[in-house]
Amino acid sequence: MNDRQTLGSARQTTDAAASDSTTAPAGTAASARRPLWLALGGTALVVLLALLPLLAIDIPGVLPGPTYTPGTLQLLAYAMLIAALALSYRMMFGLAGLLSFGHALFFAAGAYGLGMALDAFAPVEWPSELIFLVSIIVTLVAGLVLGATVGALALRVTGIAFAMVTLAFAQAGSVLIRRNPGGATGGDEGLALDITNVPDALVGVMNTRNLYWVALGVLVLVYLVVLWVEKSRAGHVAEATRENELRVRVLGIRPYRLQLLIFIVASVLAAVAGMGYVLLQSGATPRIATVDFTLNLLVIVVLGGVGYRWGAIVGGIVYTLLDQRLTALAGSDAIAALPDVLRIPLSEPLFILGTLFILVVLFLPGGIAGIPQRMRTGRKQHPAEAEETADA
């Protein structure tokens, strides 16, 4: 709380939306009780999600089938992993104001790292479980080292230059993966997961529900870590730095190390989501390392609402479902019958999502998660207004 006080002046003028509603100015009894309700609601939601594979809920048009079917579970699991990734990205962009174009690199590092580690350890004469565990640890360490290296270099510059350096590193990673050094990454074909040492419970269509639970676990884990970072001193300082770097420096705080810390944590979390991804998809494709993939993350976070933690989750899930449903729609007869002027744009999901994104940036600055706030206050919000400090 003390940290809050010293930096309080920087925070009080920022829109309450910039943090989460749980961090709204404390002091009144009503707002003191809200976190409890949110925690309870969140727990209930997680329990509900955990029970989904055992239920037969069918939402036509949104889900491809009832919730117990592998196809639907696969889609939902994928959406949750993307949500987890978006959550880690939001911590950097939304909280700390670091506009990175290279976050996909760490997701890919997790996915390819685990895949390559499992591959490399396959001939070793250890028990499968141990190999699986060691592979995960090795990947985590690799993600940590990569995040620390890239972060330490990129954070030496700020604003747009920071965006460019991260982009350059991600591009290098993407090139490296496509180049398939020593046959390790599978090049353009992608990497197929070597299941020799993957626990049986996580292999095969019949076990999709287990993978679903893993994905849910990843999402919850990432959420809790992000929450912890945001509430910590580092989170508050990073947020204050985004608002007004000069002021933080005047207080004698050097934001570099805290920003680096946040960069590293976000990178490792992205790697965790990547590991979930490679297990879920039984492989990885070079697409997940591209700049476009990061741009999609940016779209997700902004679509959901930069100012809100759960915005990233909503954005991730809405985006994945929309993408999937729009693709299905694109192939439908209804669309095929339309004249070209309508058929061509409507059969390109990314066109629709891109346009939607532009409209959100122009007319709905708080994103989806900002809608309730807007309806309450009836005024415009610009949670992403970090450019003053980002440009300095």
Next chain:
Amino acid sequence: MSTVVLLVITGLGLGALYFLVASGLSLIYGLMGVLNLAHGSFLTISAFLGWEVGRRVSDGTWLGLAVSALVGIAVGAIVAALTEYLLIRRLYERHIEQALVTVGLSLASVALFEGIWGTDPIYTEKPDWLGQTTVILGAKIPNDRFLLIACALLVLGGIVLFLRRTRYGLIIRAGVENRSMVTALGIDVRRSFTLVFAIGGAAAGLGGVLSSVYYGYVSAHLGSTLLIFAFIVTVIGGLGSLTGAAIASVLVAVLQQFANFYLGGTGDLVVVIALAAVLLVRPRGLLGKVA
């Protein structure tokens, strides 16, 4: 020796393409602080429309190519100016949101191009001479390189003349250095924003038509690939510096060619390493203004 000559001239040709994209990016960023991720789309749409019109007029001839180039320049300028006017201007001074809008535009437009022209490259015809080679110091140089270099030099000269000789050029140069002081002299700097976008778009449009000559095809992803290198060039050259962009274009492209040839096709990686090195040693780039 002949290999070195070939690599250098090919590098210059590729550098010409980088420059056509980077010059606009750099001016736009320098004057307005806008990171324009849609710049690659300006290039792609110009390449497609230039090709569509050119081949109908006269496919594979100089006339057809000239028509393509003119159409490309016009399309690039118009699309860019519209982008500034309809999207960027509404978010005046909100740099992050401006960048976000260009992200959306780039994603949406590439998808649209794929919808219209398909995902595969479409191979294009070019005048015979451009497909032949000329021997210089024992090296067989494909002729299209000369066209690229000549066009980039013309564009560089044109922009420099514009910046040095006109009042708008004066405003733009001053604005890149200190925009708020320009307004404090009673000048509406926003009017030059549209102009800068149009100029950048025109250069990118020409770059689009020329890259279809260089690569021999048009595709929805033509712009995205070049844009990444143009970004790197812009940062190495120094954001906002036209001369810096020109020098860095050549350096990056030549370095890339040499690394590809002598270091087993590692050109892309070497370029990225060069970028990281420049940023760490000199974050504002070779000729950039002090941040």
Next chain:
Amino acid sequence: MSAPILTVRRLSGRIAGQQVVENVSFEVPATGVTALLGRNGVGKTSTIRSILGLIDRTGEVTLDGHRIDRLPTHRIVQQGVGYVPEDREVFGSLTVGENLRLAERDDRPRRDFVAQLFPDIHDRRAQRAGTLSGGQQQMVSLARALVNENRLLLVDEPTKGLAPKIVDEVAVALAEAARTVPMLLVEQNLHVIRALADRVVVLSGGRVVFTGEAADLLDDEDRIQRYLGVHDADAAAEGSSR
């Protein structure tokens, strides 16, 4: 007294969400020099920049009776406001001549007047402004404002960091300009204030704490020390001219 050329009412300004000008009100008469004084960091520069709309501001500002607080900066300047910023802000990559040409708003800019006032920089038209000395840059900055007919000049610390001899030159040029146009002048050098100012406005803690005739303030050791934080006029002059 005739109507003031500039009135400022409840002006507040903020930079990056931080209030740097707080509810400031004062007037600038239609003739003579009004000095805006106060300790370092009190918000003098920010006040001038708020008037010009260079930073976010609220409140009411009128120029010759017309509201200008909603206008963008360039429109305000076009109404006839000449601005000489703190730290000169010449365009270093442009030549002296280009700096001046850029500043010309009027159909018939007063090139000859400026050339007479600053013969040195007139001879250096082709030189890059970034290579000029501080004093010369200040002349360019002044010339940019004086090349147009103005209804009001806003001049921010024109003698900051200059050698005594140059300070005198600048003061002479300012006095010459002040004969025809009212001026709001931020200045630390008490010699210069004594020589030029007719009236003073003193800021403290972001607010106006004193307005009145220049002599009333300058003859009062106690007030000088209280408002400006200096002991004695000569020491202050030494200090600020370095």
